[in-house]
Amino acid sequence: MIEAKICITLKKTVTDPQGITVKHALESLGYKEIEEVRVGKFIELKINTNKRKTARRHLDEMCKKLLANPVIENYGFAIKEVK
Amino acid sequence: MKFGVVVFPGSNCDQDCFYVVKYVLKQQVRYIWHKDTQLNNYDCIILPGGFSYGDYLRTGAIARFSPVMKPLIDFAHKGKIVIGICNGFQILLEAGLIPGVMLRNNNLHFICKDVYIKTENTDTPFTNLYKHDQILKIPIAHNEGNYYIDNKGFNNLEANGQIVFRYCSIVGDTAGEFNPNGSIQNIAGIVNKSKNVLGMMPHPERSSEKLLGSLDGLNIFSSIVRWIKSH
Numbered sequence: 113m114i115e116a117k118i119c120i121t122l123k124k125t126v127t128d129p130q131g132i133t134v135k136h137a138l139e140s141l142g143y144k145e146i147e148e149v150r151v152g153k154f155i156e157l158k159i160n161t162n163k164r165k166t167a168r169r170h171l172d173e174m175c176k177k178l179l180a181n182p183v184i185e186n187y188g189f190a191i192k193e194v195k
Numbered sequence: 196m197k198f199g200v201v202v203f204p205g206s207n208c209d210q211d212c213f214y215v216v217k218y219v220l221k222q223q224v225r226y227i228w229h230k231d232t233q234l235n236n237y238d239c240i241i242l243p244g245g246f247s248y249g250d251y252l253r254t255g256a257i258a259r260f261s262p263v264m265k266p267l268i269d270f271a272h273k274g275k276i277v278i279g280i281c282n283g284f285q286i287l288l289e290a291g292l293i294p295g296v297m298l299r300n301n302n303l304h305f306i307c308k309d310v311y312i313k314t315e316n317t318d319t320p321f322t323n324l325y326k327h328d329q330i331l332k333i334p335i336a337h338n339e340g341n342y343y344i345d346n347k348g349f350n351n352l353e354a355n356g357q358i359v360f361r362y363c364s365i366v367g368d369t370a371g372e373f374n375p376n377g378s379i380q381n382i383a384g385i386v387n388k389s390k391n392v393l394g395m396m397p398h399p400e401r402s403s404e405k406l407l408g409s410l411d412g413l414n415i416f417s418s419i420v421r422w423i424k425s426h
Contacts, residue, residue, distance in 0.1 A: 113332070115408070127342065129301045131379070181253055183296045184343060 114167045118189040121152035122182045128144045155179060158194070167191055196225040199237040200314040201267070201283075202281060203258045208244035208280065211400040216241075220405050220416050238423050239276040240267060242283030243368070244336070254297055254339045255285035264290055268306050276320050276419055279391045281337055282407035284384075284394030293387050293394045295344035300337070301377030307336040309409070310375055312360040312383045312397055313367050319386055320422035321393045322359060326416040330367050331360075331411035333397035335375060335383075335412040342378035343387075352385060358397055 130148050135149040159167050169180050171189050180187040198216045202209045209226065216224040227240070234240065247258035257265070264286075271277045271292050278285040287293045302308055309332055314325040325331075344352065352358050360383040364373045374381045376396075384395030398411025 125345070126298065127301070127377075129299055129303055129341070133303055178256060179252070181256070181296055184298070 113162055113195050114164065114191050115189045115194045116157050116159065116167070116171050116189050118155040118157070118171070118175065118179060118187060119152060120155070120175075120185050121182055122150060122186045123186055127182045152185075162193065164191060164193075196222055196238040196420060197236060198222055199227045199234065199240045201227045201229060201240060201242050201263055203229045203245070203247035203261060203286075204271060205247045206245035206251055206282070206295060207241050208242050208282075208394065208400060211398075212241045212243045212280070214415060215400045215403045215413070219413065220420060222420060227263060229258070229263045232262055232266045234263075237270070237275070239278070239419050240270060240283045242267075242277070242279040242286050243400075244281030244283060247282055247286065250282075250339075252258055253289070254282060255287075255289040258282075258286045258301060259289035268292065271387070271392050272389050274290040274389060278415070278419070279392075279394040280398055281340075281396055284396055285294060285325065285339065287335065287394045289390060292392050293385060294348050295342055295385070298341040298343050298377075299339050300341050300375070305336075305338040306336070306340070306375050308375070308398060309325075309334045310383075311363050311365050311367075311373070313363040313369060314359070315361060316356050316359045316386070318356070319359060319390045319418075321386070321415050321418050323422055324418045328367060330365070331397075331402075331410045332409045333399055333402045334409075335397050337376070337396055339352060340376040342376075342382045342396075344379060352382075357385050357388065357390070358382055359386055360397070371382065381401065 131149040175187040361381040402409035402412035
């Protein structure tokens with residue numbers, strides 16, 4: 113079995129109102145040194161296969177088709193074999 | 196002529212659209228369950244507002260893969276009339292029938308109120324009964340209506356006359372302060388390049404009867420009837 117950890121983030125050119133609000137909240141807690149906050153999504157999934165190459169190809173398709181919207185989001189993933 | 200209103204799990208403006216078409220417009224209308232794939236008998240299909248699939252992942256992202264969507268995309272590519280309202284607009288964007296995406300409202304609030312929008316293109320199947328620059332009072336109710344498209348895409352929209360509605364003041368000022376959600380250049384509704392698919396965030400089905408405080412949205416539906424009858 114392969115476990116994948118997928119990270120989806122907004123592209124740099126896209127404003128992130130959620131990130132801006134979180135930054136303000138952190139500042140109000142006293143953390144004045146924060147330069148920027150960007151909020152994204154984290155998805156974990158398990159795939160019934162041991163073929164790393166196929167898993168990577170499928171994950172890339174899944175991200176492009178459904179999990180991320182390539183117009184505004186970037187994605188990346190890491191995989192490892194698990195029992 | 197016959198309208199169809201698609202019902203996804205989580206749609207909640209389907210009955211309002213159905214009601215307006217049947218009892219106000221007095222046209223034939225049927226519900227289309229999202230698993231149906233027969234769209235041959237329809238002249239116009241409405242994707243209603245709501246929270247299809249709980250807005251999981253991104254608004255419209257999962258509804259976009261419902262079985263009805265493949266025939267709906269073919270329907271649109273044939274030049275037939277499709278209108279997506281609110282969540283319906285978000286689904287059209289995810290399906291790629293209209294360019295761009297929705298971000299969260301810039302104030303992070305769900306906004307539910309009457310707004311004013313300006314009719315910028317009256318040469319479409321959806322707006323042919325309005326006057327150019329006519330100001331309409333129509334309610335919005337959404338959390339992700341902050342329309343975004345890159346500069347190149349925006350220039351294309353403008354050059355092709357695809358921007359149909361912009362948020363404005365009661366007298367038609369389209370300054371940023373009259374933009375409720377932060378959408379690029381106050382965009383409230385746009386059409387695809389061939390102008391047979393409209394996506395809009397405001398709810399015309401909630402402003403089609405005097406009892407509800409505004410009749411300004413009714414002519415969107417009446418324009419569709421007029422356009423289809425004359426084509």
